[in-house]
Amino acid sequence: MIPAAFEYHTPSTIGEATALLAKLGDDAKVLSGGQSLIPLMKLRLASPAHLVDINGIPGLSGIREADGFLRIGALTRESELEESEVVRSRYPLLHDTSKVIADPLVRNLATVGGNLAHGDPANDHPATMLALGAEIVAVGPKGERRVPIASFFTGPFATSLRPDEILVEIRIPSPPARSGGAYLKLERKVGDFATAAVAAQVTIGANGACEHVGIGLTNVGLTPIKATKAEAALKGKAPDEAAIKRAAELAAEASEPSADLRGSVEYKKDLVRVLTARALRKAVERAGSRR
Amino acid sequence: MLVKLSVNGEKHEANVEPRLLLVHMIREVLRLTGTHIGCDTTHCGACTILVDGQPVKSCTMFAVQAQGKQLMTVEGLEQNGKLHPLQEGFMAEHGLQCGYCTPGMLMTSYAFLKKHPKPSEDDIRWAISGNLCRCTGYVNIVKAVQHAAAAISQGGA
Numbered sequence: 232m233i234p235a236a237f238e239y240h241t242p243s244t245i246g247e248a249t250a251l252l253a254k255l256g257d258d259a260k261v262l263s264g265g266q267s268l269i270p271l272m273k274l275r276l277a278s279p280a281h282l283v284d285i286n287g288i289p290g291l292s293g294i295r296e297a298d299g300f301l302r303i304g305a306l307t308r309e310s311e312l313e314e315s316e317v318v319r320s321r322y323p324l325l326h327d328t329s330k331v332i333a334d335p336l337v338r339n340l341a342t343v344g345g346n347l348a349h350g351d352p353a354n355d356h357p358a359t360m361l362a363l364g365a366e367i368v369a370v371g372p373k374g375e376r377r378v379p380i381a382s383f384f385t386g387p388f389a390t391s392l393r394p395d396e397i398l399v400e401i402r403i404p405s406p407p408a409r410s411g412g413a414y415l416k417l418e419r420k421v422g423d424f425a426t427a428a429v430a431a432q433v434t435i436g437a438n439g440a441c442e443h444v445g446i447g448l449t450n451v452g453l454t455p456i457k458a459t460k461a462e463a464a465l466k467g468k469a470p471d472e473a474a475i476k477r478a479a480e481l482a483a484e485a486s487e488p489s490a491d492l493r494g495s496v497e498y499k500k501d502l503v504r505v506l507t508a509r510a511l512r513k514a515v516e517r518a519g520s521r522r
Numbered sequence: 523m524l525v526k527l528s529v530n531g532e533k534h535e536a537n538v539e540p541r542l543l544l545v546h547m548i549r550e551v552l553r554l555t556g557t558h559i560g561c562d563t564t565h566c567g568a569c570t571i572l573v574d575g576q577p578v579k580s581c582t583m584f585a586v587q588a589q590g591k592q593l594m595t596v597e598g599l600e601q602n603g604k605l606h607p608l609q610e611g612f613m614a615e616h617g618l619q620c621g622y623c624t625p626g627m628l629m630t631s632y633a634f635l636k637k638h639p640k641p642s643e644d645d646i647r648w649a650i651s652g653n654l655c656r657c658t659g660y661v662n663i664v665k666a667v668q669h670a671a672a673a674i675s676q677g678g679a
Contacts (some may be wrong), residue, residue, distance in 0.1 A: 334652025
């Protein structure tokens with residue numbers, strides 16, 4: 232399959248890239264890892280007249296903890312996330328997620344920034360970042376701004392990024408002691424999108440109650456879903472079976488899946504319930520082991 | 523657009539349209555037809571090659587993105603007329619039936635064994651999870667990779 236012709240741009244600074252995007256407007260798309268964009272172009276579901284390849288811009292890649300955040304450069308490959316020691320030891324939810332995105336070959340090119348900027352409700356990072364309370368750093372011709380992840384996804388394949396902005400970094404607040412998370416995904420085969428997946432992040436306080444609860448849902452709605460009612464139901468409570476069961480029911484109610492080859496609406500909603508309970512149990516268990 | 527890159531240690535350059543996929547440059551411009559096009563939709567991994575040592579699907583990358591990069595294709599495995607232990611392993615363990623997925627399986631396994639010289643069966647199955655064999659000959663493919671790992675650890679390559 233041959234994509235439509237386009238003009239290829241290779242800016243070497245963010246300023247150059249955003250100036251190009253400002254000039255080209257809707258005719259341009261940013262090329263990061265290309266693992267979603269290129270398949271869409273081959274199917275002619277996307278035919279941008281210009282591609283702005285940001286891979287030659289230095290400083291957009293890397294994972295580090297600084298200023299109370301885990302800071303992930305937008306061009307960081309999923310495979311780097313998967314192999315990162317700080318992610319493995321301190322951000323189990325993110326580590327879980329990095330292992331189930333697409334397949335190992337795709338993860339060598341696919342980027343964390345692209346997974347979010349694409350705005351696909353079937354992608355895995357959106358739910359994870361919603362559960363972790365991340366923020367997006369975007370740079371445009373007028374400078375930098377930070378967008379809380381909860382207001383980033385505005386519709387199917389739509390985000391609050393402006394056409395002349397580039398997502399440059401993702402910041403995840405460093406979790407306090409006694410925090411844990413888990414990502415559980417049911418997929419028909421490696422590389423398929425989730426039938427449904429759930430991201431859960433908890434912090435357990437000294438009194439044994441949940442101080443922080445984050446729950447994100449993948450591929451069960453037109454956008455990634457933050458299950459706020461489920462989070463609120465568990466917050467302030469001890470994460471016992473009754474509380475987890477209640478939160479899982481509320482998460483299922485928050486989901487709005489559509490029926491497809493992966494399953495019926497009823498099946499997917501029930502899957503959200505089951506996966507939420509399992510993810511919360513695993514998150515709580517991991518929080519307990521990290522005092 | 524002029525693209526300069528190296529394939530299996532040999533320098534190449536070609537004037538290509540930006541929309542030319544890397545796999546088409548390899549097969550149709552450079553005439554290295556060992557790399558296969560299977561699904562053409564980023565699923566099957568038959569087109570896997572190494573770009574700067576990393577296995578990637580060359581149907582999901584534009585040739586212009588490989589500007590200045592070091593590529594390795596299945597043709598680069600054989601050295602001085604001697605097959606790579608992976609190729610020997612695929613022969614000895616019947617790791618191929620129709621052979622269509624084989625170049626991708628070989629390149630993925632090649633990069634994998636460099637990083638994980640003593641893999642478990644689970645590790646191998648994880649590594650090739652982005653490569654599909656429609657003959658479903660995975661058992662022998664795993665054996666072939668184990669065969670190669672053993673040969674390499676005994677100084678085979």
